[in-house]
Amino acid sequence: MIYIDGIVFSLQQHGGISVYFHELYSRLVAANAKAKLLIHEKSELNVTLSSLDNKQGLVQKKSRPLERYMRSDVDSDCVFHSSYYRIPSLTVPTVTTVHDFTYEKLVSGPRKWVHVWQKNESIKKSDVVICISNNTAKDLMQYCKVEESKIEIVYNGVSECYRPLSDYDLTTEQVLFVGSRTGHKNFKIAAQAVSQCSFLELTVIGGGGFTKREKAFLDEIMPGRYRHMGHLSNKQLNYMYNSSYCLLYPSSYEGFGIPIIEAMRAGCPVIAINASSIPEVAGEAALLVERPDIRLLADALKNLKIGRERERLVRAGLEQANKFSWQKCFEETYRIYERLQ
Template identity: 40%
Template sequence: MNFHIDGIIFSLQQHGGITVYFRELLSRLTPEYNATLTLEQPALQAVPLDAFPAVRQEQRKARFLERLRPARSLKNSRSQLFHSSYYRRPERASQPSVVTVHDFAFQRVIGGLGAVRQHWLMRTAITQSQHIICISESTKQDMLELIHPRPDQTVSVIYNGVSNLFQPLHIENSWNDESSGRPFMLFVGQRGGYKNFSLALRALELLPELELHCVGGGSFKPKELAGVSESIRSRVRHLGFVSEEQLNVLYNRAYCLLYPSSYEGFGIPVLEAMRAGCPVVSIDCKAVVEVGGEALCVSASADDSAALAQAVLRLESATERKRLRALGFARSEQFSWDRCFEQTLAVYRTF
């Protein structure tokens, strides 16, 4: 096997679901696979040079409009297979290629000129690939509706995994913030638009005994907390970027993961929380429900803060909390990066 992975995502996204996906795949490769990763510099420090010792790396200076151009071929070999990390086609049109489709957030919920550009890039990469990997059935259905692949293209659903670092810990006084002593809900990742952070804040107003702690997604912007009363602001904290080990501790301490996103391609934090024993409260988002199944505590309404708060209050029942934790452990066991890797290798071997 001899293949080329285009690492453009590491120049576009330092932290996020897609970088997690490719880090997990690359870290499992051994020398026998003869893989080469190309990186456009600067790579946002997302990939240390020794991160994947079994994978050759080619460092390249980024060209003007690099994101919009086909990925350059390897310098000294003609790889048998090309796999872009973020919707690029290979420079040689005759080269067999695989594309992983993560979501259609731009087209479904973001919109604007960015959606036009993103759709063109995705459509070009998808229609020129021989094999299309979708990370969920939800993403596959979006792809079939919005892209219309050719009959001769193969489409596979290969689910993401969840890191083994997430696990239950024996922590005294869990659920409580160490400084305030109040239990806190956890909000992980980006907060803009369809992530529904504003809905989470409105629900928090109805939950006076709880705090809301945010991880990742950058510092709060003034408009995010505009119009929010001081009594609510005092119960909202931003913890910045944390390591996986620190995030596992937070999941173990949290009253719940609050995940009110209205659109996802998968939803890795849902599985992370479940694996750590943290109940997950969400709205009725198709991909999130596909991943979390019956282990989710789902709000009765997608845009009603009172319904979201009521879903959180269901966790006051020790019986319900124990039931959801048990279901969450069982559900998270159905997903693994090892399985994702093996299924992806099986796709590579078809070429």
């Protein structure tokens, strides 16, 4: 029995970790594997979980106080895989997936201390620790001493919904910025880079609505040349990738960077930073600048109009994206489950 602790579905409405466990569990069900997915009351608010086609094996329990920090109740004959650093109530074979070390690198104070303590406890008590990139595995060895023999690299995938819409030319002069706008995502730098290219507009997807401060900043540097869109379905986001000048992804730190591969699979050129896991995931198929700098990013945006650079990036991106799939991620993860059973 594979027992997936779906605590993450009650911690966020949507997000990369929710997508990861949705993809794993839906494939377990499709493969007729013996599997359970534990969810809690607040999970019904999760957009990703609500799209699960087959709800076979779902086990719903009432949330306890501080549920996210409690041990997860499990059956004695299972392989346990928590979606967010929880420990099983019984001693059973345990898998933990480590996505990144954002808290360790970029957060301070009590939030960091609690997160790091829980993560380290989960890692130390696991039989296998899955890292979603080699860069994350390197960070793991730095921040949490663990036997290298316990580490497995299993890359994230990308939804098959993303594809070129080649029946007609959709390309516009909009630059996409996808996801969170917190500090290390370098949103202000991205906006300033776009503002220096008078032929371009900025479209922001997800990450919550603009704050008053963000809106005032954008009105000052690029009035009338920006818009915000909320959370989009894969189909809607695929259309946006297809109809955009490029994806601008100037994050300084990523455990993987799923939007990079989504954009590439849709035939959308990518401009990103040559840092953390990004060069590992993007390969030679993106325009990578050495640091999040306004001038460097603006130059990269302008370079997409030169000669056949855009065509080269689209072709290279489609080839690079073929290296990643959720089915491959599932198969490699399932072999780990089988080894522990």
